Structure formats: structure tokens, C-alpha cells
Amino acid sequence: MTPVSSAARAADPLARETVLGLLDDLIRIPSINPALEDSAAPGEQAIASFAVQWMEARGVRAWLEEASPARPNAVGQVGDGSGPTLVLCAHLDTVGVNGMTIPPFTPSSRDGRVYGRGAYDMKGGAAAVLCAAAALARAPFPGTVLVALVADEEYASRGAEHFVEHHRADGCVLTEASEGKLVLAHKGFLWVDLVAKGRAAHGSRWDLGRSAVATMGRIVAALEEFDARELRRRVHPLVGPASMHSARIQGGVGISTYAPECSLELERRTLPDETPEQAFEEIRAIARGVDPECEVTLRLARAPLLTDRASPIARCVRDSVTGLLGSAPEEIGVGYWMDAAIFAAAGIPSVDYGPSGEGAHEAVEWVDAESVVTCARVLHESATRFVREG
Numbered sequence: 001m002t003p004v005s006s007a008a009r010a011a012d013p014l015a016r017e018t019v020l021g022l023l024d025d026l027i028r029i030p031s032i033n034p035a036l037e038d039s040a041a042p043g044e045q046a047i048a049s050f051a052v053q054w055m056e057a058r059g060v061r062a063w064l065e066e067a068s069p070a071r072p073n074a075v076g077q078v079g080d081g082s083g084p085t086l087v088l089c090a091h092l093d094t095v096g097v098n099g100m101t102i103p104p105f106t107p108s109s110r111d112g113r114v115y116g117r118g119a120y121d122m123k124g125g126a127a128a129v130l131c132a133a134a135a136l137a138r139a140p141f142p143g144t145v146l147v148a149l150v151a152d153e154e155y156a157s158r159g160a161e162h163f164v165e166h167h168r169a170d171g172c173v174l175t176e177a178s179e180g181k182l183v184l185a186h187k188g189f190l191w192v193d194l195v196a197k198g199r200a201a202h203g204s205r206w207d208l209g210r211s212a213v214a215t216m217g218r219i220v221a222a223l224e225e226f227d228a229r230e231l232r233r234r235v236h237p238l239v240g241p242a243s244m245h246s247a248r249i250q251g252g253v254g255i256s257t258y259a260p261e262c263s264l265e266l267e268r269r270t271l272p273d274e275t276p277e278q279a280f281e282e283i284r285a286i287a288r289g290v291d292p293e294c295e296v297t298l299r300l301a302r303a304p305l306l307t308d309r310a311s312p313i314a315r316c317v318r319d320s321v322t323g324l325l326g327s328a329p330e331e332i333g334v335g336y337w338m339d340a341a342i343f344a345a346a347g348i349p350s351v352d353y354g355p356s357g358e359g360a361h362e363a364v365e366w367v368d369a370e371s372v373v374t375c376a377r378v379l380h381e382s383a384t385r386f387v388r389e390g
Helices: 007-008 016-029 045-056 120-137 158-166 211-230 276-290 312-325 340-345 369-390
Strands: 061-068 071-079 085-091 108-110 111-116 144-150 171-174 180-186 188-197 243-251 261-270 295-301 330-336 350-352 364-367
Touching: 007 276, 016 188, 045 061, 045 071, 045 120, 045 144, 061 211, 071 120, 071 158, 085 120, 108 180, 108 330, 111 120, 111 188, 111 369, 120 144, 120 364, 120 369, 144 158, 144 364, 158 340, 171 340, 171 369, 180 312, 180 340, 188 211, 188 276, 188 312, 211 243, 211 261, 211 364, 261 276, 261 312, 276 295, 276 340, 276 364, 312 350, 312 369, 340 350
Parallel strands: 085 144, 085 171, 171 350, 180 330
Antiparallel strands: 061 071, 071 144, 108 111, 111 364, 180 350, 188 261, 188 295, 243 261
């Protein structure tokens, strides 16, 4: 383990300058997910190694765990190993930088905002997790806190999946940006591939040709009608209505040829009371109602999240925010998906609480500086409460 430096030990991990200085350091390290760009994208190796060294220098036991080749998680542990175990989680990967109109890896601060790729999604949350863990390590801690800085959230969540396969816990706080609100629920999703077959023929041979594009057009129309008529009527009080959209369609080989094949990529957003199996079967029934030979394949399914507001993890975060800020956080659900569902599916009750900002995946990305500092302090207090009350 790296020796604990006196300077690192002396600095208050929850001080504003410490939290924001760390955030700047994280932004400076490119961590673009290579699954979204190309194999030359940097991935998480450098930033995960930095996080491990940063934790070790502040008395947090830390190590790398390879979620997939050259795609590590940074894992840390604080406490004596007794009592409840709490996970503090953030992801280390970001989307790419094409089209950004600010320097992506040169953090800048103005008007209380910190700018750079990943500032909002979600290096602000990662900085808060690291600083909370370092603060917990400054004194004996009668419980266990695991730091999970995971890889690949922006694509297939291999980091979170690897973590829950190798670690057990009693609760998890994810730190995706939430504008200081307590997220108890989010939607799930399915990615579905559909292929319609036609018969290739010269464009003049209407008697021989059958256009797969035309068949897929009827399937798309049926799916859109189901989305508008049925899915909008399925509403969950925290996350709103179910939805589905046709994302990308490809077909045909030339303007003078009947299209022999047409493919559609479809995304379906599911509610906490829906199952992936149910949603997939609905899609397949609609497609095959139009074309009995349509190929319908499930590419990826992610479950939704719903956490009881009376659970120990929700109660501890709520009480921590109330104690530090003087009022309880708004309790919400969100339409997008998070790694929290992977922890919940592994039997680890999970909530999300994170900073404020704007610009996830956009040309200009920023996080509110004070909200990152607040997040670190809420995590520290939540961990203390959880091991005492959980």
C-alpha cells in the first residue's frame, strides 16, 4: 500500500478546496468508454489507477478489479469489517467529446460551476464518493463502507455487474447527478432487434418482388400505434408512462431492387411494475401479427428500480440531507436507467443522491460546485448513520 502522506492526511477531505481539487484532477484524466468510440479510446485504466493511489494516500485500503480486459473498477474499503456494509458508487467512464464547444479535459470554474467532460456525468459524484471515504478513514469506523468506482456504465455496465458478483452489501448509494433529490425509482429498458425478409427482384417485376422495407414500415406503424394507445396509459407515480421508440432502420440494396431485408433497432422503456419478459413478448406479438416470419431478438434488457422509501438506506440518506441542509430532499423517480438497478437485483437496496448541473452527453457540460461538496458531506453522514442504524 502507498504510504499515507502527511499532507494528504492533514487536509480535510470534506473541505471545499479538497473536493473541488479532486474533481478537477478527475476531469483532467480522459476516460472515454471505448465501446462508444473505438478501441483507441482511453477507457478507465488511468483514472481507476489514479483513484486507487488517491485513496491509499489517505488511509483507504484500495485496489483494482478488472471487470473486463483493461477495463478495471477502482475499489476501496473503510472500516473494521463489522456491522452493516454500505456501498458508495459512481462510474468512471464518460461518453466521447465530438462536438464539444469547451475544452473537455481542462477543467474551468466560473459562476460556481465546474466545466469539463464528465463533470456532471459523473466525476462530480466520483469525487464526492472518494472524499467521503477518505473522511471516514480518519477515525475508527465500526462498520464497512465499500467504494465502487465502476467501469462501462455508459454502455453495458460490466463494472457494476462484476462488482456485485464479488461483493456483498446491505445498502448502496449511487451518486448520479440528481439535483440534490433522493431517487427511489427509475425505468428499465430493452433493446430489441427486428428483421423482416422480402424477396429481391428487379424493380419492374412487381409480380415477383416483395419489399421488406414495406413490411417493416407496417410493423413500425403497429408499434407506434401500440406506444401511443397502450403504453402512455401505463403510468407509474414516480417515473411516469412507459414508452417505446423505433431508433434506427436499415434496408434495401438499391433503388431498382425490391428490398430483400430490412432491420429495425427498437428501444422500450419499462416501469417498475413491468418485467423485461412481458415487454419483449408484447413487441414480438405485435411484429409477428404483421409478419409471422419477422425475426425478433432481445439484445439487452435492464430491469427498473423501485426502493421502499422506508428502507434503511433511503431513511439514512433522507435524514442525513435533512440534518445537514435543514429540509428533507424531494423524493423522485427518473426516466433514465442507472447502475442502481444492478445492485438492487443483487439484493442490495439502492438509492441515488447526487449533485446538480447540466450537459450530460452534450457540447457543454458542467456541475454545480457547491452541490458536489454537499454530496460528499451527505455521503459521509449517510454512511455514519447507516452503520449505526441500519
